[in-house]
Amino acid sequence: MKVLTGLDVLINDKELQSKFSGNVALLCHNASIDANFTQAAVKFKEIFGSRFIKMFGPQHGFSTDVQDNMVETDHYVHPFFKIPVYSLYSETRIPTDEMLEGIDHFFVDLQDVGCRVYTYIYTLTLLLEKCGTKDIQIIVLDRPNPINGIDVEGNITESKFKSFVGRHPIPLRHGMTIGEVGLMHQNLWAKTKVNFEVVKMENWERAMFFEDTKLPWILPSPNLARAESTMTFSATVFLEGTLLSEGRGTSQPLEIVGHPKIEPYSLYENHLLEIIKKSKLEGFVLRPITFLPTFQKHANMVCGGFQIHVTNKSRFKPWRTGQLILRELYHVLGEDFKWKQPPYEYNHTQMPIDIINGTDKLRHWIENNEPLEILESFESLDDYKEQLNAIKIY
Structure with missing residues (x-):
């Protein structure tokens, strides 16, 4: 009905x-x-x-x-x-x-x-x-x-x-x-x-x-032209706190992630495929792609990256998936990875990623390459x- x-x-x-x-x-x-x-x-x-x-x-x-x-x-x-x-x-x-x-x-x-x-x-x-x-x-x-x-x-x-x-x-x-x-x-x-x-x-x-x-x-x-994008938004919005592209300037914003220094097929086959298996995260597929943003981050530069295809909405965990992707790209890109600097949404002092996350602990989790299991400790939701x-x- x-x-x-x-x-x-x-x-x-x-x-x-x-x-x-x-x-x-x-x-x-x-x-x-x-x-x-x-x-x-x-x-x-x-x-x-x-x-x-x-x-x-x-x-x-x-x-x-x-x-x-x-x-x-x-x-x-x-x-x-x-x-x-x-x-x-x-x-x-x-x-x-x-x-x-x-x-x-x-x-x-x-x-x-x-x-x-x-x-x-x-x-x-x-x-x-x-x-x-x-x-x-x-x-x-x-x-x-x-x-x-x-x-x-x-x-x-x-x-x-x-x-x-x-x-x-x-x-x-x-x-x-x-x-x-x-x-x-x-x-x-x-x-x-x-x-x-x-x-x-x-x-x-x-x-x-x-x-x-x-x-x-x-x-x-x-940048939310499709209802499907609302599922990936809670995974890709973290990229606003970085210089990684979240697909703005393309026809699939907030469903893709990328950077000019990424070669997506080798990164997927040699690294991410195994990481995702070990994470036991389900309900999505990362598809290696290249794309060309026409504005915003990396405008008119070919980026390698991935589209997040949600295959089972009931099993997909966008928050955990987004944190996992961010952790891996932070360490894979090394010096080419950059956190966005202030200001962000009228906050001129704190790191944008910390504002988006509502904590600086998740940034430290990413930078220290800590295990995925530790993410569970961030989710104290009984009172909520x-x-x-x-x-x-x-």
Whole structure:
């Protein structure tokens, strides 16, 4: 049975619509569509008319057309809707008092990817914190976690490595919908609670991957054009903390890894094949490839590397797989391997890889070539799973 998103539920329920009698704002992006591919803002104009007064966009912009980290988007008046569009990835990531003026109901309709470093969940929690002293209702129109709501994986972010890619103590693969992130925020992290509501999906089950929902996939950021990429994202996002290519500038970003100094076939046959066997990691195949990025890292240089093909999503462990690949390439490339230097996501002092990992211990694990079994010690998730169980709404 096809899943109905929170947006679809709102569109289909006149009684629910009538609960929101004041002025309305919408935080959305390119992937904020209904089951018929109609953009949420179009439906809001139909439903709320002149009470629909403001729109907001997250990182990558309202139109999801901005490529990279720390590339900000401007505020403007939309030429069709004739209302302001405010960027929450601009000179500020927190809505200002002026931006929020006149709003009674603030809707959030964003497609998350289930990974801690994806910033849309923090745009939501910053909004919740800002509205703690305001008479504004926050409503999340919920959407699926595309990599399911059961599996959690990775270390918990340490407090000293908090950032805009890791504001809260959650694992890399967090197992929540964006609505549940809001509920966890209100339950555990909020100093002042707000009038908060989640419009639940219908027919979504926690074991679903995105293709099980029968919903259309629209890229939620410029380099996640395929739903399949959400599974590899939690493995390849670590490469943002290095000068290895994660495939940006190709047609398969965040599914591939490479570097100009890699000869992929010999590296795979003589090294990685045996390492992967010993690791007992399953559910994926590394396919040796060469590729030519047209922009970003190693632009217009032929790179050797690998595409990660996920063959069994239920068995694939992206966090562990990504850490293993990073450890091996660190030692194989030697002096040609470079950690990216600050700044990264507005942090000008700490190493980007440590910000992404939420700890510096994993970088030391990589540099010291420590055994894969040690990774288990980073995953102390019992407390987190209890917290997750307390706020689950599906």
